[in-house]
Amino acid sequence: MSKIAIATGINSFDEELQKKIENSDVVYYREFLLKEQYDTAIISELLPGAVQFEELTFKLRENGTRLVFIIPDIEDNPSFVKYLLLLGVYDILTGSVTPDDVINILNNPRTFKDVSRLLLKVSGAEDIKPVIKEEQPQKEQKVEQGQTTEQQAQADETVQVVEKVVEVPVEKVVEKVVEKEKVIQIEKPVIVRSHIIGVWSVNSGYPTPEIAVEIARALKQYSKTPNVALLDFEEITPRICDILKTRETHIEYLIRLINLGELTRKKLDELLSDIDEIKVFGGITIRNSLKVTDKHLIVLLNILKESTQFVVIHGGSGVTTTGPAVTITKSDKLLVPVKPNRTEVVRTLELINFTASAWGVDKSKVYVYLIEDGWTTELDAATVRELCELNGVNFAGAGGKKYMKTINKLINELVIKGCDA
Numbered sequence: 001m002s003k004i005a006i007a008t009g010i011n012s013f014d015e016e017l018q019k020k021i022e023n024s025d026v027v028y029y030r031e032f033l034l035k036e037q038y039d040t041a042i043i044s045e046l047l048p049g050a051v052q053f054e055e056l057t058f059k060l061r062e063n064g065t066r067l068v069f070i071i072p073d074i075e076d077n078p079s080f081v082k083y084l085l086l087l088g089v090y091d092i093l094t095g096s097v098t099p100d101d102v103i104n105i106l107n108n109p110r111t112f113k114d115v116s117r118l119l120l121k122v123s124g125a126e127d128i129k130p131v132i133k134e135e136q137p138q139k140e141q142k143v144e145q146g147q148t149t150e151q152q153a154q155a156d157e158t159v160q161v162v163e164k165v166v167e168v169p170v171e172k173v174v175e176k177v178v179e180k181e182k183v184i185q186i187e188k189p190v191i192v193r194s195h196i197i198g199v200w201s202v203n204s205g206y207p208t209p210e211i212a213v214e215i216a217r218a219l220k221q222y223s224k225t226p227n228v229a230l231l232d233f234e235e236i237t238p239r240i241c242d243i244l245k246t247r248e249t250h251i252e253y254l255i256r257l258i259n260l261g262e263l264t265r266k267k268l269d270e271l272l273s274d275i276d277e278i279k280v281f282g283g284i285t286i287r288n289s290l291k292v293t294d295k296h297l298i299v300l301l302n303i304l305k306e307s308t309q310f311v312v313i314h315g316g317s318g319v320t321t322t323g324p325a326v327t328i329t330k331s332d333k334l335l336v337p338v339k340p341n342r343t344e345v346v347r348t349l350e351l352i353n354f355t356a357s358a359w360g361v362d363k364s365k366v367y368v369y370l371i372e373d374g375w376t377t378e379l380d381a382a383t384v385r386e387l388c389e390l391n392g393v394n395f396a397g398a399g400g401k402k403y404m405k406t407i408n409k410l411i412n413e414l415v416i417k418g419c420d421a
Contacts, residue, residue, distance in 0.1 A: 002039035004106075007032075008070055009046030010247040017042065017099050021106070030056050037063065042102055044070040045077075045287070046248065054083060061087045068105055070097050072253030078122040085122070090115045096270055194305040198331030200315035200324055202348040206337050206371075207404075209239040212314035214407040215335070216278050219310040222411075227309040229272075232282035233297060233323030234316030235289045241282040246273040248283030255291055258299050265303055279308070284323060297326045319351060328355050334366045335396065335410075337403075338384070340377035345384055349391045367396035369410065371403040 006014045007027035014026045027033055030049025033041055033056065041060060045053060060067060067084070068091040074081045084092060090110040093101055197219075199212040209232065216230040232240035241248050249271050257263040273280040281300065284292050304311050315327025328334060338348045348368065355361040368388050370381055381398035388395040399406045 003037070005033055005036070005038040005041040005043075007041060007047050008044040009048060010044070012245065012247050013099070017102060020099055020103055034059055038065055040066040040068065040106070042068040042070070042106075046283075053080070057084060057087060057089065061089065066109075067091065068093070068102060070094075070102075072250040073256050074118070074122060076252045076256055081118070082122040085115060085119050092118070194308055194311060195333070196301065196305070196311045196313065196331045198313045198315050198327040198334045199337075200327050200334060201317045201337055202344065202351055204237075204317045206317065206339075208316065208337065209234070209243055209314050210404065211335070211337060211407065212312055213240065213243055214404060215411060216310075216312040217276070218408045218411045219312065220277060222310070227307075228277070229279040229281070229304050229308045229311045231300070231304075231311065231313045232280075233284065233313055233327050235284045235292070235321045235323045236286050238282045238284055240280065240314055241273070244273075244275050244280060246275050246280055246282075248285075249273070249281050251283050251285075251288045251292065254300075255288075255296055258296050263299065263303065265307060268300070268303055279304075289321070292322060294322050294326050297322060298330065301326070301330055319355065325359075328361055329359055332365060335369055336366060337369045337371050340370060340373040340379040340384065342378055345379060345387055349387060349393065352393055353391060363392045364394065367394045369396040369403075370398040371400075373398050373400055 001023045004021055004024040005027045006017050006021065006024050007030075008014055008017075009028075011026075018024050018026055025036075025038075027036075027041075028048070030047050030051045030053075033043070034051070049056075057067060057069075067087075067089045069084055069089055070093045071077075071081065072094065074092075074094055081092065090112065091105050092110075092115065093105060197215060199208045199215065201208050212230065212232075216228050219228050230240065232238045234240075238248070254263070254268075254271055257267060269279065271281075273282075301311065301313075313327045313331060315324045315331075318324055319328070336348060336352070338345055345368075352361075352363060352366055356363050368384065370384050373379070373381060373384075384398075385395040396410060397406075399410075
């Protein structure tokens with residue numbers, strides 16, 4: 001029986017595949033594929049590792065390993081798709097791939113005939129157009145020349161038909177459109193104004209992703225549908241998907257849809273994970289962070305705002321990358337956890353003041369939340385409150401050592417009441 005490696009880099013997807021494929025192993029790093037001998041490897045570019053994918057695929061094919069490759073969109077990297085085809089890798093899946101799609105291609109390997117058009121597309125189909133034109137029968141050209149008079153007559157007739165259509169009274173058309181719009185408005189769910197709640201910290205030593213997850217869960221009880229989205233804008237080392245044990249978003253495909261102006265709410269829902277009725281976005285890693293701009297994240301936010309009551313953003317830390325900057329500037333409420341250390345509190349307030357002066361951030365929307373405070377800590381809640389007030393920033397309270405258990409109370413007193421949801 002052939003030995004199969006499942007190595008897409010999407011843990012939940014790999015685990016589901018392993019249940020359906022006998023004699024299979026889940027592989028978590030690219031390098032491991034070169035240490036063990038597999039007959040078949042199911043892989044994608046999301047698989048982490050230091051070795052380049054071109055080198056990895058060449059060595060695997062050199063060892064006689066059959067490859068099933070998952071690519072969100074071939075237009076993101078057509079040169080690599082061409083490289084795969086030249087290596088004889090024909091089992092290529094694109095778009096939104098399901099485990100059943102993988103099983104089907106395992107049982108029915110593709111041939112060159114199946115991928116010939118794909119090869120022309122990534123190689124440049126313009127090269128063969130002259131050949132196609134020469135092979136067209138001359139008889140067809142003569143027939144086309146002889147049809148000029150007949151086509152002109154049809155065109156005249158078409159113009160007359162168009163003129164008749166225009167003669168329909170405008171008032172009646174308007175009435176029908178208004179009636180249709182009224183019906184659509186009645187069928188839409190009633191959504192209170194969308195609220196964006198960001199979680200951000202001065203540096204990476206804070207449990208901001210865990211706090212963001214708990215806030216999203218807490219907000220479900222206040223949502224009318226429930227209607228909550230959780231976005232991980234932390235770059236390089238996103239953590240939300242790992243905490244929730246869900247797949248990362250296909251960032252490259254999402255970026256392409258945005259660049260083409262083709263991203264809709266329906267397509268976005270297909271890309272996002274759905275965990276406990278919460279839409280989850282995450283996966284801005286070192287492999288794709290340079291491709292993500294503030295434009296992409298803002299478009300994502302705007303689409304969600306149109307039909308989502310609560311959007312929770314985990315903004316990571318600092319102010320030097322795109323994710324934190326968008327979180328700070330676009331959130332309606334910004335929760336900033338801080339530890340009872342003088343240096344941490346001062347640095348946090350300094351950065352908040354910087355965003356206010358440089359980016360025009362309204363400090364009244366910022367809430368500093370003291371965590372891990374106690375009798376022996378350097379600063380107490382009263383001192384932190386005073387420092388916040390002196391800097392024009394809200395003090396959200398102190399959570400102590402068990403701050404995660406006070407999230408519901410925090411949401412109820414600060415976010416829900418403040419937003420009038």
